[in-house]
Amino acid sequence: MTVHNGDNSDLSTIKIQVLIVDDDEAHAQAVAESLERVGYICTVATSGKRAESLLESQNFDIIVTDLMMDDVDGMEILRKAKEELPDAEVILLTGHATVKTALAAGQQGAHNILTKPVDIKELRVTVDKAATRVRLLRKNQELSRRLDERFGFEGVIGNSAAMHRVIDKLRSVAPTDSTVLIQGESGTGKEIVARAIHQNSERKNKPFVPLNIAALPESTLESELFGHEPGSFTGATTRRIGKFEYANGGTLFLDEVGEMPLPTQVKLLRVLEDRKITRLGSNEEIDINVRLVAATNADLQELVKKGSFRKDLYYRISVITIYLPPLSERRSDIPLLVEHFLKQVAGKRNRPLPVLAKPALRALMAYSWPGNIRELRNVVECMVVQDTDGRLDVDDLPPEIAPLSPAEDHADEHAQPGGDGLVGRPLTDVERYYIARALELTGGRRDEAARLLGIGERTLYRKIKEYNLKG
Helix, strand or coil, X not given: CCCCHHHCCCHHHCCCEEEEEXXXXXXXXXXXXXXXXCCCEEEEECCHHHHHHHHHHCCCCEEEEECCCCCCCHHHHHHHXXXXXXXXXXXXXXXXXXXXXXXXXXXXXXXXXXXXXXXXXXXXXXXXXXXXXXXXXXXXXXXXHHHHCCCEECCEECCCHHHHHHHHHHHHHCCCCCXXXXXXXXXXXXXXXXXXXXXXXXXXXXXXXXXXXXXXXXXXXXXXXXXXXXXXXXXXXXXXXXXXXHCXXXXXXXXXXXXXXXXXXXXXXXXXXXXXXECECCCCEEECCCEEEEEXXXXXXXXXXXXXXXXXXXXXXXXXXXXXXXXXXXXXXHHHHHHHHHHHHHHHCCCCCCEECXXXXXXXXXXXXXXXXXXXXXXXXHHHHHCCCCEECHHHCCCCCCCCCHHHHHHCCCCCCCCHHHCCCCHHHHHHHHHHHHHXXXXXXXXXXXXXXXXXXXXXXXXXXXXXXXX
């Protein structure tokens, strides 16, 4: 995809982060000052090792590095930059430029190589060209993302009003570094949302590290989070890197954070405030740059009242709160989710895409889904796996979802609430009931209700007026 000229007018508003690497501190500061005067945000590293550490933990758009340094040379910085930040542009500075050096730098992906002493005007022109490429790339990525988000946000699928609110919030939250708390029932897709936040942030090229607090025994939780040194406890024979350290520069996702023991909550709060960790058995503090996204299906405010969750930690992790509605509150998304899962499962198993019969879809729409999206995906996978004729109908549904036959319906008066009360009633009453029920299930969306009922939208509109229904 290319960006049209008309879209380039706002490219200059995209801020560019520049890393200056040179073991000659005076020269590095002079280069930084010259670029800061024209609007670039500069960070200086006066050693190759410091530059490598910064590349691992922070995001930069342009790296300007000296070629000859005592500890780590510029070519190694170039390789590290392309590994950690593949979209970044690298400019090499050298006092001994040769054709061989320039060729090697170009093969490694360098944007340009300039000779020292640096001509400031030439440096600015070169950095400007690199910045233009970075900005165009970002703009293209943003446009591509918009096209991909017609029905979702990087894997978050839904077109209901409830999910539109979630997706709108994700769009505003993802580019920031704010701590996020995702609340919702089990199976509503909290980890998918956490990954969407990460993938749509500037940390997307760094690790996304998930950790389920409830799945770990209390005795090993702190080691998992902060790491440990050999001999720090019985069985600790080697050094272990914790999740915080492993996620450095990226995002740490703590699922079921409400299950965290109080002593660990104290340590987590300190890490979030100081942005430093200490491995178990060590006195050395390690700087970390990690965005925290937490999730829970518990009511943390209620846990705070009971004293099992710290109030200060609750406020620290809930800077932004996103509520994921249960599937029962977004039934109009079910057809879209089913279509997505059918394609996903059929593709994974290398099978033709099956046809979903309308009666089966109606049954899926009417079911309560206590297990939410996770349960829906499992049901779809089960149907695809067991299907033999390429058509998924009510006979392919699990017993708890399949509609009852008339004989079963009479045998159990409570099996389908509202259904038996219509037996023996005029057809118009039956029709009115099911149209009202379809509108209720789809949140008043006529197009979805018409599809659920198997009738045209104009016919539905006429029936709504005829029966004086809301919709």
